[in-house]
């Protein structure tokens with residue numbers, strides 16, 4: 001018996017973004033994307049996902065409806081059999097390209113499609129898109145159930161996209177073949193939203209097709225969850241390495257430490273070396289992790305973030321901090337150096353063109369944050385990142401992961417973000433704040449357990465991965481409440 005197929009077809013007015021969305025969903029650079037009409041001229045099938053039962057979801061990219069279809073509106077609406085009429089016309093592929101493409105799209109939908117995915121440019125008002133009504137009427141004449149997808153909405157806040165969706169819902173309320181209006185931007189959608197297409201198809205289809213659509217929904221969810229889990233493990237590894245990263249200082253008599261402190265010696269060569277090494281490591285670690293996350297998400301390209309080589313000025317030792325003498329005598333001088341290292345990263349972490357990272361660090365880190373840190377280092381002659389810096393790196397990494405999760409392959413090669421939506425920032429900050437004690441515990445543990453051995457490491461990695469994963473699951477659930485079921 002042939003395996004069940006669920007056929008989804010991307011249809012829209014030409015140049016709205018079908019091929020771009022297909023690329024995003026398939027994680028593959030199929031077809032050609034360009035800002036001009038009829039770049040795609042022949043319908044093309046691609047396997048979106050296969051279920052363990054062998055059922056397949058096919059995604060078709062099509063030529064879309066041409067601008068000239070509107071000129072036939074009167075003729076079509078007065079015809080007893082408008083679809084039959086269109087299909088019997090002989091239009092020349094080059095001379096009447098617009099009509100020829102429309103005919104191809106109609107023929108395809110009639111013959112192949114289970115559910116039409118009809119794209120509308122969500123950045124436009126309905127009045128600016130007079131052709132939408134006729135195109136949806138044509139699909140209704142063919143008799144195929146349709147989901148309306150709004151794209152080109154960018155990263156507008158949820159209230160705005162909901163408002164746009166509502167407007168279209170009201171406008172299309174009389175069309176009984178429309179089974180829903182949702183936003184799915186090929187450039188800025190989140191992977192957590194993709195399986196909802198098949199979930200919707202499950203509600204629309206019947207019999208064996210419905211059963212297959214349900215299996216395929218689960219299979220697509222799993223395809224997307226696998227890299228998510230791997231990403232959480234990578235982030236956990238990054239955090240463990242960051243928290244355990246240390247630099248040993250040359251032993252120094254306490255009198256020398258005091259002298260350095262009091263004379264505000266700005267040319268401490270050893271300190272500069274230590275800072276350079278710490279910074280180079282964090283730069284490499286961040287770039288490696290981000291590149292791996294990009295790859296896991298099925299994107300092309302890599303981060304431009306060679307973390308800026310700190311200039312002489314950035315290495316300037318800042319000793320304006322009023323440190324009580326007692327703290328210094330108590331052996332906290334090396335701790336103060338840690339504070340300086342914290343300061344360094346605040347000023348030194350800039351991502352190529354992506355101002356986001358620099359902005360985040362700049363906004364939340366001040367020298368005073370480093371002040372409370374130093375006593376944790378008492379008795380040790382090493383430097384490590386302060387907790388506030390560790391926590392900042394956690395925040396930056398989680399926000400970068402969200403940016404990667406939203407970046408659709410249809411948008412092209414990965415580019416570092418220059419800003420992040422306010423909702424992501426507030427959500428991540430809030431969730432880190434809620435679990436701060438856990439992160440603090442981890443950070444402390446990794447100072448004490450410098451002698452982490454091969455047996456304890458996998459367990460620690462597993463625990464941290466679990467924490468990262470539940471934080472991100474909660475973040476996704478807050479940002480996309482409709483995707484809640486994804487995380488069981």
Ligand SMILES: Nc1nc2c(ncn2[C@@H]2O[C@H](COP(=O)(O)OP(=O)(O)O)[C@@H](O)[C@H]2O)c(=O)[nH]1
Nearest residue numbers: 015016017018019020033034035152185186187
């Ligand atoms: N901002 C934004 N632009 C898009 C999106 N999808 C497509 N585009 C752009 O719209 C143009 C047409 O895209 P394409 O996929 O070739 O449209 P098609 O003719 O419907 O296949 C291209 O310049 C794309 O870069 C989207 O979701 N958001």
Ligand SMILES: [Mg+2]
Nearest residue numbers: 018019039040
């Ligand atoms: Mg196309």
